[in-house]
Amino acid sequence: xxxxxxxxxxxxxxxxxxxxxxxxxxxxxxxxxxxxxxxxxxxxxxxxxxxxxxxxxxxxxxxxxxxxxxxxxxxxxxxxxxxxxxxxxxxxxxxxxxxxxxxxxxxxxxxxxxxxxxxxxxxxxxxxxxxxxxxxxxxxxxxxxxxxxxxxxxxxxxxxxxxxxxxxxxxxxxxxxxxxxxxxxxxxxxxxxxxxxxxxxxxxxxxxxxxxxxxxxxxxxxxxxxxxxxxxxxxxxxxxxxxxxxxxxxxxxxxxxxxxxxxxxxxxxxxxxxxx
Amino acid sequence: xxxxxxxxxxxxxxxxxxxxxxxxxxxxxxxxxxxxxxxxxxxxxxxxxxxxxxxxxxxxxxxxxxxxxxxxxxxxxxxxxxxxxxxxxxxxxxxxxxxxxxxxxxxxxxxxxxxxxxxxxxxxxxxxxxxxxxxxxxxxxxxxxxxxxxxxxxxxxxxxxxxxxxxxxxxxxxxxxxxxxxxxxxxxxxxxxxxxxxxxxxxxxxxxxxxxxxxxxxxxxxxxxxxxxxxxxxxxxxxxxxxxxxxxxxxxxxxxxxxxxxxx
Numbered sequence: 001x002x003x004x005x006x007x008x009x010x011x012x013x014x015x016x017x018x019x020x021x022x023x024x025x026x027x028x029x030x031x032x033x034x035x036x037x038x039x040x041x042x043x044x045x046x047x048x049x050x051x052x053x054x055x056x057x058x059x060x061x062x063x064x065x066x067x068x069x070x071x072x073x074x075x076x077x078x079x080x081x082x083x084x085x086x087x088x089x090x091x092x093x094x095x096x097x098x099x100x101x102x103x104x105x106x107x108x109x110x111x112x113x114x115x116x117x118x119x120x121x122x123x124x125x126x127x128x129x130x131x132x133x134x135x136x137x138x139x140x141x142x143x144x145x146x147x148x149x150x151x152x153x154x155x156x157x158x159x160x161x162x163x164x165x166x167x168x169x170x171x172x173x174x175x176x177x178x179x180x181x182x183x184x185x186x187x188x189x190x191x192x193x194x195x196x197x198x199x200x201x202x203x204x205x206x207x208x209x210x211x212x213x214x215x216x217x218x219x220x221x222x223x224x225x226x227x228x229x230x231x232x233x234x235x236x237x238x239x240x241x242x243x244x245x246x247x248x249x250x251x252x253x254x255x256x257x258x259x260x261x262x263x264x265x266x267x268x269x270x271x272x273x274x275x276x
Numbered sequence: 277x278x279x280x281x282x283x284x285x286x287x288x289x290x291x292x293x294x295x296x297x298x299x300x301x302x303x304x305x306x307x308x309x310x311x312x313x314x315x316x317x318x319x320x321x322x323x324x325x326x327x328x329x330x331x332x333x334x335x336x337x338x339x340x341x342x343x344x345x346x347x348x349x350x351x352x353x354x355x356x357x358x359x360x361x362x363x364x365x366x367x368x369x370x371x372x373x374x375x376x377x378x379x380x381x382x383x384x385x386x387x388x389x390x391x392x393x394x395x396x397x398x399x400x401x402x403x404x405x406x407x408x409x410x411x412x413x414x415x416x417x418x419x420x421x422x423x424x425x426x427x428x429x430x431x432x433x434x435x436x437x438x439x440x441x442x443x444x445x446x447x448x449x450x451x452x453x454x455x456x457x458x459x460x461x462x463x464x465x466x467x468x469x470x471x472x473x474x475x476x477x478x479x480x481x482x483x484x485x486x487x488x489x490x491x492x493x494x495x496x497x498x499x500x501x502x503x504x505x506x507x508x509x510x511x512x513x514x515x516x517x518x519x520x521x522x523x524x525x526x527x528x529x530x531x532x533x534x535x536x537x538x539x540x
Contacts (some may be wrong), residue, residue, distance in 0.1 A: 091376060096373075102302060114382045115380065
């Protein structure tokens with residue numbers, strides 16, 4: 001691996017993104033994105049709709065090939081070592097990704113099998129994951145009967161069964177009420193504390209970024225506009241008393257709704273409805 | 277991370293069955309579908325079959341017309357159920373399920389074949405229905421175990437073939453509305469350009485050629501050979517199996533290439 005981030009040993013970098021670019025026709029969704037994330041970091045990717053956050057996550061999770069540029073996850077290239085990357089990541093998409101016609105336990109069992117967890121460890125891991133996410137009592141119920149917060153926690157349990165190095169979350173708390181959001185975050189923070197999982201997530205909620213992120217990146221129109229800790233970003237505006245909200249408006253522009261199409265909006269609202 | 281090495285082929289077969297297992301587990305909770313599916317073959321056999329049998333309009337050699345179409349209707353009901361299987365994949369895409377499976381190290385071909393195979397097993401209920409109706413109508417069935425086994429295998433393979441084809445369409449059109457349109461457009465030509473309800477011998481030349489390119493014709497031929505007492509195969513069971521297996525393999529290969537498009 002090449003140049004590390006100042007202040008961190010080079011081997012500590014778990015996610016390295018270099019001039020990553022994705023075009024759809026003439027539209028550039030992600031424009032030469034370059035950044036590094038350290039092992040165990042909670043990293044928030046912010047930006048208005050259409051800023052390129054979801055496209056970035058799709059490329060990093062190998063769902064979408066980049067037009068140019070490169071990224072490495074735990075040392076594996078997303079373009080030439082996609083299967084290796086898939087083994088070391090977990091992914092919680094924005095939309096609901098567990099199956100409502102299976103029980104919580106079954107949803108975990110299928111992923112335990114797909115990720116080749118040794119037969120002898122499966123049961124223990126599944127029960128540990130259910131317990132960790134506060135779902136032990138509900139493992140035998142159909143997921144169709146779960147509440148929105150429970151669904152999200154099950155999704156996180158499912159994505160972390162194989163102990164990924166990096167967990168990617170696309171809008172993990174969209175459509176959840178404040179109590180369910182806090183519960184989800186409590187579990188995510190525990191995940192990092194117990195297993196050293198790096199969290200890379202996108203969000204619209206600035207207060208979440210403020211409370212939980214080690215560092216924040218703000219994207220605008222496909223480009224990285226700002227990168228640093230919350231305090232650094234607030235200080236970068238000069239003067240005192242700036243909030244993260246000021247930072248966001250400064251970098252991402254006041255036009256909050258600059259992108260996204262009907263399909264995206266529909267998908268997001270449908271998710272919110274299903275979870276809420 | 278468990279660093280155990282798994283041979284790619286073993287991994288592929290294992291993952292295929294994992295996908296199939298969980299697709300079938302979902303069935304437990306909804307049996308109404310199995311009942312509604314029984315309706316269509318009943319209509320075709322009891323109404324269409326009876327009427328055409330009485331009219332004597334179809335010349336099916338030394339086999340009574342009802343006997344002739346019973347395997348054809350089984351093949352047809354397998355086709356009709358399988359061809360709309362892809363709608364499930366579009367539904368799973370609109371949720372985030374497809375994306376999550378694609379972000380896992382599961383081989384794409386295992387995701388596709390596993391789903392197709394589950395559709396194959398589900399369609400066995402159609403065989404039970406058609407056998408029941410055939411008994412009722414006095415169709416002379418072949419009850420030898422080997423013949424029955426062949427029918428089961430052909431039904432599963434046929435449904436796997438057409439549901440994988442359906443999945444390919446779903447990967448291309450991506451929306452429910454377009455998918456339903458394409459599905460409707462495809463089923464009838466596949467059905468009519470086959471030997472399901474009339475022998476290819478009475479077809480005009482061009483249609484005969486089309487029907488020989490239609491995989492459904494070989495599914496019907498194999499079913500007719502095994503299901504009826506005293507029916508000879510038009511193509512030979514070996515060729516029927518070869519066509520079905522090769523077509524399914526090609527479908528799975530194309531499906532595996534297209535499946536990731538659902539996530540992007």
